[in-house]
Amino acid sequence: MIANCPPEEIDGLICRERDSAAAGGYTLEWKHYGHDAPEDLPERLVAAGFVPADEEEVLVLALDEASLAAFDDAGRHEIKIVRDEGSLADYAEISREIGRRNAEEERLALALQVQAGTDEMSIHIAYADGEPVACGRVYFRDGGTYAELSGGRTKTAHRRQGHFTSLVASRLRESRDRGRTHAFVDALPTSAPILRKLGFQFVTRTRPFVFVSDSHGIDG
Structure with a gap:
């Protein structure tokens, strides 16, 4: 995170x-x-080769x-928390199905965190008849009272069936159980x-600007 960078230095940064x-x-x-x-x-980011993605709401x-009662789904959907690296194949399957081109790069990065045994991140996956259909992450930064929801996605054929809301509920409950007082998310339209x-x-409001090196395709 960068703050208070003088305008005359921003292009160099x-x-x-x-x-x-x-x-x-x-x-x-x-x-x-x-x-x-x-x-x-x-405009400076675009000039430097970054590609703007969709605007999001914080x-x-x-x-x-x-607030948690509004998300109560009475256990209608099966949600599992990733405990081992092997389960990340289900996460990557969901990502590939919705067209994310960096699914394998993301899986490898998440695997490193799972291997490290860090408690700063948790991954939740929703299943329907044994098939992984939706997923999301939640981050717990050291020294804070906030949890950050991230990476929510659902396979196209399983949208509008409550999986998204159930995954939010699952991550909110874990956040509360771990002593967090608030949760925030950068939400797409x-x-x-x-x-x-x-x-x-x-x-x-926030907007991601993405730079992709020559060895990767742009993430959809």
Whole structure:
């Protein structure tokens, strides 16, 4: 995270981060928030070769009994928390089905975290008749009271069946059980209305800008 970078230094910073990604062969995402300066930062990122993705809404929810009750699905869907590296194949299967081109790169990165035994991330997967159909992650940063929901996705044929909401509920319950007081998420236009209806509050807007090195295709 970078804060208070002087405007005259921002172009150099963008180029250094881009060049590091190109040299390392990895995909780099720069998150631009509505309050970020300078005002023309999005244009500078595009000029440096970053590709803008869909705008998202930053939403937050207080983790009290009333808010969690809105997500109660009475155990209608089967949700499993990933405990071993092998289960990440199910996560990658969902990602590939919806067209994410970096599914294998993402699986390998997540596998490293699972191998490390870190408790800063948890991965939840929803199943229907034994088939992995939806998934999502939740992050627990050290020293904070917030949980961050991320990576929510559902196979096309299984949308509008409640899997998305059940996965949110599962991650919210874990967050509360681990002592977090709030959860936030960067929500796409497809999910933001659902989350707001269930109690999440709007904070600001954000847009990812993605730089892909020559060795990777752009993530869909």
